[in-house]
Amino acid sequence: MNKEEILAHLPYSKPFLFVDELLHIDENGSSGTFTFDKDLDFYKGHFKDHPVTPGVILTETMAQIGLVCLGIYLTGSAEGGVPGHVMLTSTAIDFMKPVFPGEKVKVIAEKVYFRFKKLNCTVQMINEQHEVVCKGTIAGMVTNKMNG
Amino acid sequence: MDRAELIARLTPIITTYAQDKDAVASINENTDFIKDLKINSANLVDVILDVEEEFDIEIDNLSMERMLTVNAAIEIIEDKLRTK
Numbered sequence: 001m002n003k004e005e006i007l008a009h010l011p012y013s014k015p016f017l018f019v020d021e022l023l024h025i026d027e028n029g030s031s032g033t034f035t036f037d038k039d040l041d042f043y044k045g046h047f048k049d050h051p052v053t054p055g056v057i058l059t060e061t062m063a064q065i066g067l068v069c070l071g072i073y074l075t076g077s078a079e080g081g082v083p084g085h086v087m088l089t090s091t092a093i094d095f096m097k098p099v100f101p102g103e104k105v106k107v108i109a110e111k112v113y114f115r116f117k118k119l120n121c122t123v124q125m126i127n128e129q130h131e132v133v134c135k136g137t138i139a140g141m142v143t144n145k146m147n148g
Numbered sequence: 149m150d151r152a153e154l155i156a157r158l159t160p161i162i163t164t165y166a167q168d169k170d171a172v173a174s175i176n177e178n179t180d181f182i183k184d185l186k187i188n189s190a191n192l193v194d195v196i197l198d199v200e201e202e203f204d205i206e207i208d209n210l211s212m213e214r215m216l217t218v219n220a221a222i223e224i225i226e227d228k229l230r231t232k
Binding site for chain 1: 188189190191193194196197209212
């Protein structure tokens with residue numbers, strides 16, 4: 001599968017699509033970018049008068065670029081394979097820096113293992129100053145059904 | 149390796165992922181990983197990967213799919229150890 005085909009298989013749309021561009025993908029990992037539009041709705045409330053991107057959204061962004069794109073690639077590129085759906089099963093993330101409205105981030109994911117339909121990745125997010133914003137481990141089950 | 153020893157080596161692995169800690173205390177051959185211990189499908193994979201490492205064996209997809217109870221796990225481990 002090429003990058004365009006993977007993006008077309010993502011099951012998200014605005015305002016919950018957090019992948020702009022896939023930079024690279026192969027069987028060992030993926031990388032991609034996303035720019036947080038300053039008009040995204042959650043900035044109105046997180047926090048009042050002090051917009052900062054919520055950690056759960058940073059986690060979701062790393063999951064979409066890392067885990068989900070890679071899961072679709074690995075299942076869709078297997079011989080006779082069908083691109084699967086990825087169900088998030090665990091996250092362990094450390095947060096180092098805030099991400100403000102309008103910032104562009106890059107996510108780099110590396111596969112730890114993909115066995116018995118479980119994909120486990122290390123992920124990290126980097127800002128435009130090349131600082132690590134957050135990093136950790138994300139895992140999910142790659143299934144044929146949307147709801148597991 | 150007898151069954152008691154196998155269960156003794158299996159128990160710490162299972163305990164790590166079991167959600168129902170009371171059920172862990174009364175673990176026996178009939179214990180069901182999902183129904184009794186409330187282990188989810190993702191953590192069931194981790195149990196199997198840890199079993200592979202603990203016993204230095206490789207578990208195939210078919211074995212994995214039927215490894216749902218302590219009893220089934222013991223049978224599969226014994227089988228893999230025999231053919232190693």
